[in-house]
Amino acid sequence: MKHLKYFNRINESHTHENEVDIIIDAMRDFLDDDRRILFKSPIDDMNYQDYIDKSSRYKNFKPIINTGNVIRGHFVIVFHDVKDYSDFVSIVGQMQTVMSRLKDEDWNMFDMKIVTNPPTDNNGDVRYTLLSYYFSKPDQKLEGDFEWPDEDDFEKLFSKYGLVNLSFDYYRPSGLDSAVEVTIEFDSTSYNGELSKSVEDLFELACNRFGFSSYSYNYGAYKVTFEI
Secondary structure (H helix, E strand, C coil): CCEEECCCCCCCCEEEEEEEHHHHHHHHHHCCCCEEEECCCCCCCCEEHHHHCCCCHHHHCCCEEEEEEEEEEEEEEECCCCHHHHHHHHHHHHHHHHHHHHHCCCCCCEEHHHHHHHHCCCCCEEEEEEEEEEEEEEEEEEECCCCCCHHHHHHHHHHCCCCCCEEEEECCCCCCCCEEEEEEEECCCCHHHHHCCCCCHHHHHHHHHCCCCEEECCCCCEEEEEEE
């Protein structure tokens, strides 16, 4: 699978607090209804209580970060309490207003994912596990060479998803002074060494946290390539 990023313009006049306030204000109708929502960023995640308390997770929720050699904007809204199909349809309808509000601030929704579980018997209803909306702004290229993350940074992030024993192979084309991609091989700590389908969430997170432009991965393989 080839993963590519597309972004709109970042307003550099907005502070971290401004950007988080914009996201929360856009979601106010859902939050006032006590929906169970998680906000995910490349650095840390937060919920509404973290925002109210101004907790450490709020402080580390970074929808815009300076990484690699770019300024990157990216966050995800995750609904954890979709009750049934009618509720799903209601959320999708309400999110149209949220997307419009965020678009006014140059945030663009570029993906939506839903996770369901089948009923326990043929007479049951499908269960909705997660509903996620992905938002981004455009990369703003900074002057200077790409700043590679330390391999320890990779290892710490991958270990949170049960991937260990990382090995690194950097590719530098002839005539260039620095590498343009890295292929990482790994093992899994899960039963029988199986890989979770959420492993690509990790690779997308790595792109956003470390400033890569894309990744290449075939599901089931024990290696991934990140390109700058």
